[in-house]
Amino acid sequence: MISVALGLAYRQLTVLFKNPSLFLPPMLFPLMNFMSFAGGLSRLRHVPGFDFHSGYTAFTFVFVLLQSAAFGGVFAGFGIARDFEYGFARRLLVSAPQRSGLILGYALSALTRWAMIAIVLTTVALIGGMQVGGNGIDLFGMYALAMIFNIVGLLWACGVAMRFRSIQSGPLMQTPVFLLLFLSPVYVPLSLLTGWIHGVARVNPLTFLLEAGRGFIDGHPTQLAAAFGVSAALVVFFAFWARTGLARAERAG
Amino acid sequence: MSVIAHQVALIAQRSLVRTARQPGVWIPPLTFPLILMAVNSNGLKAATHLPGFPTNSFLAFFVPFSFMQGALFASAIAGTDLARDVDTGFLNRLALTPVRGAALLIGQVGGAVGLGTIQAVVYLAVALLAGVHIVAGIGGAVLILLLAILVATGFGTLGLWIALRTGSGEGVQSTFPLLFFLLLISSMNLPRNLIEVNWFRDLATINPVSYMIEAMRSLVISGWDTQALVLGFGFALALIGISLLLSARQLKVRMSRT
Numbered sequence: 001m002i003s004v005a006l007g008l009a010y011r012q013l014t015v016l017f018k019n020p021s022l023f024l025p026p027m028l029f030p031l032m033n034f035m036s037f038a039g040g041l042s043r044l045r046h047v048p049g050f051d052f053h054s055g056y057t058a059f060t061f062v063f064v065l066l067q068s069a070a071f072g073g074v075f076a077g078f079g080i081a082r083d084f085e086y087g088f089a090r091r092l093l094v095s096a097p098q099r100s101g102l103i104l105g106y107a108l109s110a111l112t113r114w115a116m117i118a119i120v121l122t123t124v125a126l127i128g129g130m131q132v133g134g135n136g137i138d139l140f141g142m143y144a145l146a147m148i149f150n151i152v153g154l155l156w157a158c159g160v161a162m163r164f165r166s167i168q169s170g171p172l173m174q175t176p177v178f179l180l181l182f183l184s185p186v187y188v189p190l191s192l193l194t195g196w197i198h199g200v201a202r203v204n205p206l207t208f209l210l211e212a213g214r215g216f217i218d219g220h221p222t223q224l225a226a227a228f229g230v231s232a233a234l235v236v237f238f239a240f241w242a243r244t245g246l247a248r249a250e251r252a253g
Numbered sequence: 254m255s256v257i258a259h260q261v262a263l264i265a266q267r268s269l270v271r272t273a274r275q276p277g278v279w280i281p282p283l284t285f286p287l288i289l290m291a292v293n294s295n296g297l298k299a300a301t302h303l304p305g306f307p308t309n310s311f312l313a314f315f316v317p318f319s320f321m322q323g324a325l326f327a328s329a330i331a332g333t334d335l336a337r338d339v340d341t342g343f344l345n346r347l348a349l350t351p352v353r354g355a356a357l358l359i360g361q362v363g364g365a366v367g368l369g370t371i372q373a374v375v376y377l378a379v380a381l382l383a384g385v386h387i388v389a390g391i392g393g394a395v396l397i398l399l400l401a402i403l404v405a406t407g408f409g410t411l412g413l414w415i416a417l418r419t420g421s422g423e424g425v426q427s428t429f430p431l432l433f434f435l436l437l438i439s440s441m442n443l444p445r446n447l448i449e450v451n452w453f454r455d456l457a458t459i460n461p462v463s464y465m466i467e468a469m470r471s472l473v474i475s476g477w478d479t480q481a482l483v484l485g486f487g488f489a490l491a492l493i494g495i496s497l498l499l500s501a502r503q504l505k506v507r508m509s510r511t
């Protein structure tokens with residue numbers, strides 16, 4: 001299983017590096033969002049009740065980091081769908097002795113790709129003057145949460161791609177993730193949201209990750225049990241989703 | 254009807270029918286900006302508590318965003334359609350007919366303009382149903398629609414130029430994030446005087462998209478603001494003119510290659 005996973009991950013990353021058009025959009029989107037939010041909305045920290053010591057850049061960085069993680073997984077899902085559409089995945093199914101290794105391989109490549117995005121994003125944020133209140137352990141916690149979210153995004157997209165086996169399923173992979181992201185406290189803390197969006201954000205699983213991530217970067221960890229509990233539950237659920245998707249692809253031949 | 258008008262009508266009809274026949278093309282541009290408007294207008298509501306914020310309804314402030322995002326979709330649609338025509342050789346076959354270049358360009362953007370018109374009406378209707386009050390009244394609403402259609406035409410024409418330049422649908426799609434970036438670095442989320450980061454405020458100030466947004470916004474939240482309207486319409490018309498010029502030049506290059 002490990003050899004299948006490593007072989008596939010190597011192939012995915014090679015394809016990625018040889019095609020800037022596949023590599024650049026997932027890199028540029030979070031950077032553009034970060035610039036837009038941190039640059040254009042920083043005045044929001046003056047809204048009465050906005051209580052975040054590390055500043056608006058750090059506040060928005062955590063959201064963009066999680067967004068990049070989720071979309072890193074989703075963009076990898078496009079690659080899976082493309083592999084099925086072009087028939088490459090069929091050859092993979094035939095040749096892999098342990099097919100679960102395929103999901104692991106796609107996850108490894110998605111993780112590596114996102115790690116590069118996270119490094120660039122973090123560098124840009126630090127150059128842009130982001131204040132970090134948390135210590136090394138806190139930051140490790142924040143990146144761990146984002147890494148888990150990347151895996152969740154990949155497992156979700158993988159399940160969709162293996163069920164539909166067509167790149168046309170792309171919007172189906174993206175839209176729910178996009179909605180989940182933007183139905184969380186993106187621009188201001190949860191306590192400042194009002195109306196229906198407050199009710200939705202309160203039960204949105206991403207809110208726990210976001211609040212915990214912001215707590216980490218601010219040096220005041222919060223909601224850790226809820227965030228890691230939700231993350232673990234999401235991984236288990238979407239691993240099942242991806243594995244049953246693979247089973248469908250196997251049956252379809 | 255003059256020959257050129259007839260040619261424009263035929264190509265525009267084809268463009269409109271082609272857009273209408275692909276729900277996957279027109280449903281996202283119609284729904285996605287509305288979803289974002291609903292989510293962001295609530296998510297950013299707290300901004301109305303900032304001293305100097307021009308209205309107490311963030312939804313009213315944010316309405317122009319939908320028109321602009323719809324226009325960007327129009328750009329992608331017009332560009333992708335033309336790129337497909339280049340790719341499939343349809344443009345080459347057209348080159349053998351007496352069709353004029355101007356007719357081809359104006360007609361080709363027809364699908365985007367048609368969709369832009371429907372989008373503008375839907376967005377405005379939804380905003381009114383959601384309780385947005387247009388301070389400039391019915392005349393202002395008509396002007397918002399007109400500007401939204403002009404902006405969609407401008408970005409649609411820009412999409413044509415990109416398609417003619419790149420000759421591929423992928424090329425058009427990959428420029429979409431760059432165009433979206435223009436929207437992101439504009440005054441779409443906050444008035445320029447409330448943007449506190451200098452470099453961002455400077456970028457928003459030299460970004461023509463800010464003025465298109467502010468012209469529509471002025472009609473919704475403050476009434477008739479001549480300066481904002483002149484700038485908004487001016488930049489929209491300039492976008493159409495420059496894009497048409499670039500497209501016409503690129504069309505000559507593309508045709509001469511065939």
